Amino acid sequence: MTKVYIKELNIISFGKFENKNIKFDKGFNLVFGKNESGKSTLANFVEGLLYGFDEGKSKRNFSYKKEAYKPIASYKYAGWGIFNKDGIDFKVLRNFDDGSYSLVNLTSGEEVESKVSNLNFPGEYILDIDYAIYKNYVSSFQNQISDSNASKKLIEKLANKDIDYDFSINKSLQILDKEYNRLGSSRAYTKPYLKTKTEIEELEEDLYEIRLLKKNYIKDFKRLDSNKEKIREYQDKYNKLKTLTSSFKSYRATSNYRDYKKWTDELYRLNEKLADYQDVQGLNDEYFDNLEENLNSIRKTDENLLKYLLFALLVICIILGFLLNKYFYLGALLILFVFLVVNKNSKNEIGLSELNQYNKKKSRYLRYKNLLKEKEKIEEVLSILKKQDIKDEGLDIDDEDFEDFDIGKSENDLDNLRLMIDRTNKEIQIDEKNLVSIEEKIKNEVDLVDRINYLKKKLDAISKKKTAIKLAKETINEISEENKGDYSKLNFRLNNIIREVSKNSYESIGLDDNLNPEIVTIEGYKLSLDQLSKGFIDQLYFALKLSLNEEVFSKIFMVYDDAFINYDLERLRNALFFLLDASTFRQVIYFSCHTRELEVFKSEGININFINMEDV
Numbered sequence: 001m002t003k004v005y006i007k008e009l010n011i012i013s014f015g016k017f018e019n020k021n022i023k024f025d026k027g028f029n030l031v032f033g034k035n036e037s038g039k040s041t042l043a044n045f046v047e048g049l050l051y052g053f054d055e056g057k058s059k060r061n062f063s064y065k066k067e068a069y070k071p072i073a074s075y076k077y078a079g080w081g082i083f084n085k086d087g088i089d090f091k092v093l094r095n096f097d098d099g100s101y102s103l104v105n106l107t108s109g110e111e112v113e114s115k116v117s118n119l120n121f122p123g124e125y126i127l128d129i130d131y132a133i134y135k136n137y138v139s140s141f142q143n144q145i146s147d148s149n150a151s152k153k154l155i156e157k158l159a160n161k162d163i164d165y166d167f168s169i170n171k172s173l174q175i176l177d178k179e180y181n182r183l184g185s186s187r188a189y190t191k192p193y194l195k196t197k198t199e200i201e202e203l204e205e206d207l208y209e210i211r212l213l214k215k216n217y218i219k220d221f222k223r224l225d226s227n228k229e230k231i232r233e234y235q236d237k238y239n240k241l242k243t244l245t246s247s248f249k250s251y252r253a254t255s256n257y258r259d260y261k262k263w264t265d266e267l268y269r270l271n272e273k274l275a276d277y278q279d280v281q282g283l284n285d286e287y288f289d290n291l292e293e294n295l296n297s298i299r300k301t302d303e304n305l306l307k308y309l310l311f312a313l314l315v316i317c318i319i320l321g322f323l324l325n326k327y328f329y330l331g332a333l334l335i336l337f338v339f340l341v342v343n344k345n346s347k348n349e350i351g352l353s354e355l356n357q358y359n360k361k362k363s364r365y366l367r368y369k370n371l372l373k374e375k376e377k378i379e380e381v382l383s384i385l386k387k388q389d390i391k392d393e394g395l396d397i398d399d400e401d402f403e404d405f406d407i408g409k410s411e412n413d414l415d416n417l418r419l420m421i422d423r424t425n426k427e428i429q430i431d432e433k434n435l436v437s438i439e440e441k442i443k444n445e446v447d448l449v450d451r452i453n454y455l456k457k458k459l460d461a462i463s464k465k466k467t468a469i470k471l472a473k474e475t476i477n478e479i480s481e482e483n484k485g486d487y488s489k490l491n492f493r494l495n496n497i498i499r500e501v502s503k504n505s506y507e508s509i510g511l512d513d514n515l516n517p518e519i520v521t522i523e524g525y526k527l528s529l530d531q532l533s534k535g536f537i538d539q540l541y542f543a544l545k546l547s548l549n550e551e552v553f554s555k556i557f558m559v560y561d562d563a564f565i566n567y568d569l570e571r572l573r574n575a576l577f578f579l580l581d582a583s584t585f586r587q588v589i590y591f592s593c594h595t596r597e598l599e600v601f602k603s604e605g606i607n608i609n610f611i612n613m614e615d616v
Helices: 039-051 064-068 121-127 131-138 148-159 167-183 192-275 285-323 326-386 407-443 445-483 488-502 534-552 569-582 596-603
Strands: 004-014 017-023 028-032 078-085 088-095 101-105 139-141 506-511 517-521 558-561 588-592 609-612
Touching: 004 039, 017 039, 028 596, 039 064, 039 078, 039 088, 039 121, 039 131, 039 139, 039 558, 039 588, 088 121, 101 121, 121 131, 131 139, 167 192, 167 445, 192 326, 192 407, 192 445, 407 445, 488 506, 488 534, 488 569, 506 534, 534 569, 558 569, 569 588, 569 596, 588 596
Parallel strands: 028 588, 028 609, 139 558, 558 588
Antiparallel strands: 004 017, 004 078, 078 088, 088 101, 506 517
16 A cells, blocks of 8 residues: 655744654654644644635635634745655645645656646645545544534544545456546447547548449440540541641731732822822812802803893994984994903803813812722722731642631631540549549558458457456446445454553444444443443544544544544543554654653653754
């Protein structure tokens, strides 16, 4: 079993103590101090180092004990102690203000890892027991309960189920339960059992798919070959048609060049012709309309003037004819006639000359205008030709080769072939990707089968282990039930201690199946707890605790604080001798406010480690 003893306590500031250091022996240590000298303070300092002041709770809360020992004159509230566990020294440093601690292995120099929120960890790690067991078994304080009902509760508390006498069995069951839970069940998805089972099912599905893929592999491969052949055919058609289309475009570009050159020459000749019509450049249709209108107006004016003049002359001639002779009248008429004829001819000649000039000029203007229209058409043709391919290359192509060639249909066919090539290429890519994936899966078939076989063996091992754990738990529970209530060894120790300490005559003192005390007098009467004296209850408490400690914690230190204050000298002497025997195997730290204990040891010549609190 684990052996633990206290080597040294160093109080930085705790209660009334400040900067105090106390060292202990492995055996019996008697700590003497008068009332209010700090004995209980020292005992509680040990408890505080190991478990904090939260009464075994894993989280911080209000503690009267913590407040009671908070220093008044110092801002520090801390201390440390060195505990030896199986030959290895551990240093526990505790800040009592916030409960924080550090646990250091002094042999290796490394700090022991722990969960910060577990304030009880140092005690649990060093002593392998929780706070409740420490409080009830390892440390012992003066019992100040006086009424019988309270005495009964005290003994029941020592014997209740919170005190785990069969802790080794329960620990074994806990380990088995922990391992069983770690393996998991059919509903624990993250645990090994179901996780392995699920993986097997998934892998078997993959294996089934692979075997289906193997059947379709040949069919998919044939489709791939067929598509590749289609690609070759489409590509061949595409290349030929593209070459023919390119040739046609080259031919068309060369033809365009010839047309362009022809119309350029024609434009040059036309410009030379237009240069001869400089006299009509800048004229327009409106000009000739105005000119024609002016000619018509002049002609009408002349005709009207002639009429008026003729009429006037005629009137004059008539008047003169009456006044003069008739021969003069006839002569005047003759002269008037000759004048009219001559004037008319002269007017006709003048009008004809102007009309000829007008017609000639307008004719030149109309030819000039037609030449301009022709020039515009040629320039439009040249503009269209400039936007098309024009190549001055000599191609050995017969015009008859492209007489029926439809460039629109050709380009549409090229687009369709390109779409078919792209679509078929995509199908090929998909097929190739699928085939590669299939090949990878097929290639992994052997590994998959091996993995499934491995997992099945693993699952079988887990199942067997779960079955073994169930069987082990059943066996342990059966043994536990068989041994339940078998406290013969404990009862033997209890009777020996009670007989030596109390000197009372009882037929038997023992424990029932529920650790309830059973006391039978010599006369055969069973005594209830109410019938026991306070002194005997103290003795029974000491005997029960010492028996349990020797049976369960044979090598863990024990702390007593004025535990025998109600004992007479003889009973005190007997109790001390039992503790002295116990100190052979474990450390005993005994606090007392009396000198009786020291006098007993001195009278017997027994050397112990005596610590006077006044010297600390």
